[in-house]
Amino acid sequence: MKQYEMFELEFKGTEPEGSHAEVDLQAEFFVNGNTTSVKGFYAGNGTYKVRFYPAETGTYTYKISGVVNASGTEVCEAPAGHGIVKADGTHFTYADGTPYYPFGTTVYALAHQDDALVEETLASLEKAPFNKVRHCIFPKDYDYNHNDPEYYPFEKKEDGSWDVHHPCFAYWERFEKIIYRMGEMGIETDLILFHPYDRWGFRDMCMEDNLVYLDYLLRRLSAVPYIWWSIANEYDVVFSRKMEEWYDIEQFIVKNDPYSHLLSNHNCIVFYDFARPDITHCCVQTIAMHMTDRWMEQFKKPVVFDECCYEGDIQHEWGNISGKEMTNRFWKACAKGAYATHGETFYSDDEILWWARGGKLKGKSTERIAYLKDIIYSLPSALEQWQEPSSNEESDAALGIDLEQGKEIFQKIFSSNPPVDAANLEWKSAVYNGHAGEDVYLKYYAQQCVAITSINLPEEYTYKIEMIDTWNMTRETLVERASGKTKLKMPGKEGMAVIATRI
């Protein structure tokens, strides 16, 4: 047993007579005065397993009861990894306190492709910067994504409906292996438990079946450190599901996951209620990166733009942004201390599009995301949004007001603006600035082509100011030593950033 690594006990027994999902198998793990209760599962072929995630080192004793009765002792050694990722304020850290900054990608039906394609996808991920992959338990049926998988999560009843009490063990074993392989690469699985794009009947299962399915999944996968629960993809267009049922599903997961993995729910149109106490982070589908401010203030949780369109060229507006625009969206999110998720939808005659099925990465944003990731990981701490001290004295003076008056007056005008007009105005006026304490200040100019600009740094410290070209991935010193308000000359093009690092 190693701290932060899944520990597994295996027992031989007789095949369960009724449900293969809801088997009578409990375990308790004791260490340093703490007890963790977990449920075991039936793995097929007369094999029962108990999986456990040890959060601390020490000498564990365990007691198994139910269809198997056993007990034992295990010494939990020094960590093999960093442990489960948890939310920490508006950011994430591994269990051991190491920062984790999500730079995800999306391969919805990753595990429902043939072995050759899965291998190709994993090989692509090996070389890519992505440290999180959003993918589904259930197969997906949508444009460019119609293939039948080799295995399904359950066996079928005689009437052709799914028998959630009889998991398809081959399915789960194959699925786990893919998760493990990615875990070894440092990639978190953002596991999508339900989704609307279906022709097999998984979407419309009754709630009773849903909970049996989740029970089995949680027994089997909760001890995997590098896993997050994404209740659904586009929960709000699963028309057979009521809102209360999503809450029931959420609470069932909370009760049956002994380790409190990250938990959120992804929208198509209407955001899930991120204020719910067990929801760990805001998983949003939107391109409104400037809303980060609002959401962080409202929810005090990390904001992950888990779908902000895909780099590609298909007919759908969510699947045809340029590599430049994808890079731009990542920078917008990250500069404000939020995070974003990538995906690719380049049309090809074989209909293998990364976002759905994996394969090869073809876009231009991936290497720029890698470049950004290196920058974010090199910072002394996670970025928080930065309200740069105003430097608009001249323009305010032209209006016949001073800076203080100006704030108050503008506040009043802004608050009189109808909500939709106010929302639209923010698309023009949004700024994407972050800071790591007083050590680093970052301004990302997005679409603004500044030739002249300034940065208003603390007077007390000295900073080196560099200019970053986010597209060409170059970094150039603008000012060797600067303090306070500093004027800067820039090349007047899109996608530029300025970073000031304390000397």
Add this chain to the structure above:
Amino acid sequence: MKQYEMFELEFKGTEPEGSHAEVDLQAEFFVNGNTTSVKGFYAGNGTYKVRFYPAETGTYTYKISGVVNASGTEVCEAPAGHGIVKADGTHFTYADGTPYYPFGTTVYALAHQDDALVEETLASLEKAPFNKVRHCIFPKDYDYNHNDPEYYPFEKKEDGSWDVHHPCFAYWERFEKIIYRMGEMGIETDLILFHPYDRWGFRDMCMEDNLVYLDYLLRRLSAVPYIWWSIANEYDVVFSRKMEEWYDIEQFIVKNDPYSHLLSNHNCIVFYDFARPDITHCCVQTIAMHMTDRWMEQFKKPVVFDECCYEGDIQHEWGNISGKEMTNRFWKACAKGAYATHGETFYSDDEILWWARGGKLKGKSTERIAYLKDIIYSLPSALEQWQEPSSNEESDAALGIDLEQGKEIFQKIFSSNPPVDAANLEWKSAVYNGHAGEDVYLKYYAQQCVAITSINLPEEYTYKIEMIDTWNMTRETLVERASGKTKLKMPGKEGMAVIATRI
């Protein structure tokens, strides 16, 4: 006298004893049973003038009364121009019915520069596509725009305050000449009557003085055909002015302009109330071109994006968009049957920036706007927004619904979305499609890089489908003859449009 051309009568008299603005001089023009009453003005140096805009041909008689008493007859000949531009549904036409599609630019303090710079600006306009210029009566004081003009609209009182009863005739003569010069080039003056960026005291004049000023201006300039009234630039940040006073100003203009020139009011933050019956068009500062639908439905008036940021590279977010983005905004507006206004803010050491002072055009959007203007003017009629018949059957089927169900269900979900989230969502999902009856269908893809797409044309007619590269200004045939839903292959890059022209 020529139809649609300003007619001027000049009389010698004695200098007015009191106000030089509110002189007692009226005229009535009679033709074809119609009477038009106008007021004359004092032009300095013992000269009184009466100006008149003849809307129809015929033999006019006129009667002058007040400080001058005179009468006469004038034959009004066939038109010299097309007349005053009027709103016509959500578009504009000249008085003679010729379509006018505004492709404007902005030179706020055009007339407050020295002669050499004004000449340079006019020479630039001569070669440019712009057929409307937004500029101010009052000088402007703002970043890159601090020069004192040679003349001001009024003389000063002994206490240093402005004497609205004593217009500075040199100012008005010079100002008019600039308007006339542009008029001869086919350029409408979108005349800004008030604005907030001031250090001379024009902004904060009392209402009594404002109305004297407007009275003089309207006596002097109403008969100029190529003039629009823009009540203010950024009316809502003139902090000394109450909303009711703007309405009073608006109504004073309506009462004292015998020809009902186009009339609107331009916002900084909060839109003016375009539902007001005398407001002829929506003059908006915003970059939310997709709102065109809403506003046209709400106001049934033309929508002009009279400020949608400027192509340039200065520090302000409203003054540093790329030429590509400016081109994009023009196409977004025009594809939906709206219009946009250009401006340039390229930093230069001499601080002569086009948007404020004129000079040379430096940007990359101007020639693309010219290209777009040629396309729009070549259409058989003005574009109206096009709701392309849906072609999303496949994607809806994956959700387990048909097209009709889908519409209803999505309608319900969309209407449950909070207003700000709904507004933000539209930035992603907006489409920019227009049509000219059943003759032309235009789809502008904006940021969408489609490699595969389709157009859903009427089955009854045959169309030639061309692809337009809005940046490279090329036009290439995709399909020689097409009807109904037609699949298209495109190069998968930004800024592309498709135009289908009925054969």
